[in-house]
Amino acid sequence: VALKETVITSRQNPVVRKAAGLLDSSDKRRQEKMFLCEGARLCQDAALSGIKVEACFYTKSAKEKYSSYLEAVWKVAGAAYCVEEHVAKLLSSTKNSQGVFCLCNMPERKAGKKVSGVVLENLQDPGNLGTVLRTAEALGIEKVILLGSCCDPFSPKVLRASMGAVFRLSLEMEEDVEKLGNRLKGEGITLLAAVPDASAVPVTEIDFQKGLYSIWIGNEGNGLTRQAMDVCHKKVVIPMIGRAESFNASAAATILLWEMQRGCAK
Amino acid sequence: VALKETVITSRQNPVVRKAAGLLDSSDKRRQEKMFLCEGARLCQDAALSGIKVEACFYTKSAKEKYSSYLEAVWKVAGAAYCVEEHVAKLLSSTKNSQGVFCLCNMPERKAGKKVSGVVLENLQDPGNLGTVLRTAEALGIEKVILLGSCCDPFSPKVLRASMGAVFRLSLEMEEDVEKLGNRLKGEGITLLAAVPDASAVPVTEIDFQKGLYSIWIGNEGNGLTRQAMDVCHKKVVIPMIGRAESFNASAAATILLWEMQRGCAK
Numbered sequence: 001v002a003l004k005e006t007v008i009t010s011r012q013n014p015v016v017r018k019a020a021g022l023l024d025s026s027d028k029r030r031q032e033k034m035f036l037c038e039g040a041r042l043c044q045d046a047a048l049s050g051i052k053v054e055a056c057f058y059t060k061s062a063k064e065k066y067s068s069y070l071e072a073v074w075k076v077a078g079a080a081y082c083v084e085e086h087v088a089k090l091l092s093s094t095k096n097s098q099g100v101f102c103l104c105n106m107p108e109r110k111a112g113k114k115v116s117g118v119v120l121e122n123l124q125d126p127g128n129l130g131t132v133l134r135t136a137e138a139l140g141i142e143k144v145i146l147l148g149s150c151c152d153p154f155s156p157k158v159l160r161a162s163m164g165a166v167f168r169l170s171l172e173m174e175e176d177v178e179k180l181g182n183r184l185k186g187e188g189i190t191l192l193a194a195v196p197d198a199s200a201v202p203v204t205e206i207d208f209q210k211g212l213y214s215i216w217i218g219n220e221g222n223g224l225t226r227q228a229m230d231v232c233h234k235k236v237v238i239p240m241i242g243r244a245e246s247f248n249a250s251a252a253a254t255i256l257l258w259e260m261q262r263g264c265a266k
Numbered sequence: 267v268a269l270k271e272t273v274i275t276s277r278q279n280p281v282v283r284k285a286a287g288l289l290d291s292s293d294k295r296r297q298e299k300m301f302l303c304e305g306a307r308l309c310q311d312a313a314l315s316g317i318k319v320e321a322c323f324y325t326k327s328a329k330e331k332y333s334s335y336l337e338a339v340w341k342v343a344g345a346a347y348c349v350e351e352h353v354a355k356l357l358s359s360t361k362n363s364q365g366v367f368c369l370c371n372m373p374e375r376k377a378g379k380k381v382s383g384v385v386l387e388n389l390q391d392p393g394n395l396g397t398v399l400r401t402a403e404a405l406g407i408e409k410v411i412l413l414g415s416c417c418d419p420f421s422p423k424v425l426r427a428s429m430g431a432v433f434r435l436s437l438e439m440e441e442d443v444e445k446l447g448n449r450l451k452g453e454g455i456t457l458l459a460a461v462p463d464a465s466a467v468p469v470t471e472i473d474f475q476k477g478l479y480s481i482w483i484g485n486e487g488n489g490l491t492r493q494a495m496d497v498c499h500k501k502v503v504i505p506m507i508g509r510a511e512s513f514n515a516s517a518a519a520t521i522l523l524w525e526m527q528r529g530c531a532k
Contacts, residue, residue, distance in 0.1 A: 204528065243403055250516070254520045258520075
């Protein structure tokens with residue numbers, strides 16, 4: 001460790017309290033523009049993805065067990081704290097904690113590139129949001145916009161389910177449907193509302209290689225809001241095969257994102 | 267209720283004990299060829315899917331709240347038991363139980379049709395298996411074979427995640443790789459091993475409309491066994507776009523199954 005390591009034995013330590021405070025409160029995360037990241041692999045991912053790491057925390061046993069992961073973290077972290085087990089518990093949101101944590105700055109919102117992408121409206125389930133973000137990254141979709149009241153992408157559950165995709169995607173947040181619609185339309189992007197409606201255009205008939213597209217995907221239970229559907233140019237549907245109405249939200253999103261990128265396959 | 271209803275007040279009741287015994291033991295389920303199903307919607311689904319329901323159980327409050335679901339169940343159930351809350355707890359595997367349960371016979375294994383289908387090898391995660399089964403059904407894939415040591419499709423978690431697809435799919439189980447390979451080859455089916463290997467044939471290049479295919483999908487962490495790969499005719503891969511190596515197991519399976527059926531889209 002090139003960093004000077006400080007030992008923390010007290011649960012009252014102000015740095016620990018600051019980090020722990022970010023765990024359960026998306027309001028605090030938003031105010032501070034910081035979040036807490038847990039797990040050896042995820043902390044390594046954050047460091048390697050260019051996330052600004054203000055401090056890392058680890059237990060003594062984690063330092064031995066996960067030193068290969070911690071190396072990348074130590075290179076970029078502003079401070080290193082070895083914490084006692086009872087202190088580590090304050091920072092953990094998992095059942096079987098590895099005892100490795102990073103206090104991170106949220107990545108800067110990059111200026112939106114004019115590329116095809118996806119808009120997720122009111123996604124409520126952290127596991128689902130994380131999975132969709134992971135799939136978007138896996139498929140090379142660069143632009144993901146969270147519309148309305150999605151769950152916080154920097155919550156512990158989303159970070160885990162996304163396998164660090166949150167660190168690398170260019171994530172934007174927008175609360176206003178009209179504003180987003182107008183902005184994307186101004187960039188010459190065609191907006192496609194994904195609906196479970198057999199009369200809509202089959203997504204397989206869109207030529208995603210020609211022009212720029214934004215697929216809008218709605219909430220797990222209720223789909224897109226009326227307002228979001230109205231702002232889009234076209235409605236698209238996953239063609240009905242079998243009992244397609246019974247896809248779960250994550251499978252439907254996977255197929256839509258896949259169709260968007262399918263033509264790019266080499 | 268056309269059925270005569272019996273009230274059960276004791277946790278020692280033999281029917282309750284039999285049903286509860288099936289909850290945690292796949293061995294018992296296999297011996298008895300029975301399983302326990304929980305939840306108003308899932309029990310209704312079982313009844314409507316032609317599952318033989320030996321008995322249904324419900325609490326007094328569930329009987330009022332879920333009578334519209336229970337109607338289908340009452341029509342087919344061999345017996346109806348109104349159980350007290352403390353008895354219902356013995357039958358439940360969920361945090362917030364609806365208090366509705368069915369003791370069911372496993373569906374008869376239908377004679378394997380000569381159709382395209384999917385083979386799942388050693389799938390360990392109940393949520394993942396359930397999701398894949400749900401997606402297979404949604405896509406109209408009729409033939410699903412569980413190879414090796416998959417988790418039990420009649421476990422409470424798989425039933426839930428599959429949203430009842432387990433009741434309607436023609437599920438087969440086979441432990442022996444060679445035996446299954448030879449049988450399918452004998453039916454003139456081309457066996458495709460799904461691998462994360464860029465040198466394999468892109469799955470988008472297979473014309474699933476011509477001939478019969480069986481896609482073999484492996485375990486979440488380790489993929490297909492060497493033996494399973496060797497028995498297949500060809501290796502196929504999801505074409506590499508973005509960071510495709512980082513799909514989760516369920517997203518990868520969704521894309522493979524979708525590609526298999528994509529040509530059937532109307």
